[in-house]
Amino acid sequence: MSETTVAKKTKYLNPYIGGVLLGLVLLAANFVAGRGLGASGAIKSTIVGAATVIAPEASEKSAFVSEFRESHEGNPMKTWLVFQMLGVIVGGFLSGALAGRLKIKVEHSPKITSRKRLLLALGGGVLFGFGSQLGRGCTSGSALSGMAVLSLGGFVTMMAIFGTAFAMAYFFRKNWI
């Protein structure tokens, strides 16, 4: 085995060890806060917070905002997931810095242009953002955290996310392989 192969193989953490560590982080979240991890919830908080500032009257009439308000008192930005997501940005940055992976770039397959990659990323983001609201949480909040507490909905959402991505993979193959 050449040196470069060795370097490539040791680039990332062993996935099973990474999984155990991620599981312990999720366990800690449940032990501390009585809830799992999440990501899309922090975006919802930001949207609700911004809407309240920019258009206070219109947002008061919005069922989307009032539904959020019922389960979250006070400032929408002072919520658990917002602080957790700020931590994710710091944690990701620290890990990237330690591993020498900090680099500003558009990552894409050599077969497609940066522009195409960015358009697909934008479209994928819009769909994922919309789907995460309909599904009451994304891969973290609904699928992973839901599975840990044996939620039926969590398992259903997990299967729908991965099942659809597998089913559609053929049509998007040129963007990845």
Place this chain on the structure above:
Amino acid sequence: MGPLAVNEIISENTNLFLAFLIGIGFGFVLEQSGFSSSRKLAGIFYGYDAVVLKVFFTAAITAMLGLLFFSLFGWIDLDLVYVNPTYLTSAIAGGVIMGLGFIMGGYCPGTSFCGASIGKIDALVFIGGLFIGVLIFGLGYKLWEGMYLAKFLGFPKVSESLGLSDGVFALILIIAALGMFWAAEWAEKKFQREEY
């Protein structure tokens, strides 16, 4: 004892501070595992890199077993832990839309923040898309409210739905995961790629 915040053993502000620390752990582990790279994440759908499956299922099982044992030892009251509600229609429809977003965009929300934190511009654009998607859902809420609230089943556990105890279900899930890990290792060899 646990959950600490629900039992008011720690204050609200301590809870938020711990959320920040837990988030650091979350982001650090995601990045260390390679979840900051969309091409690595998408690998599961083409077989050349199954890191998503391995990390995801190992994590779910670790946390699930941890909660079951913590409950057994009396360290946590599972009745006070949030269990996601099940609205069958929106769980499936939302999941299908997210799956499409995943294969198009190569990220999910958590991993996109992780990718953006190390400088991936495609991840940053994905995050921009997330905000637009959530905003569209909020603005048009009345249009899909019916679908959002349809087929509410309460807060059922998957083990109950299958008529199994939590422990037996956990064991079955572990065996299924081992089978998937074996398939993943096989696929990574068969569909191996040098550079991505």
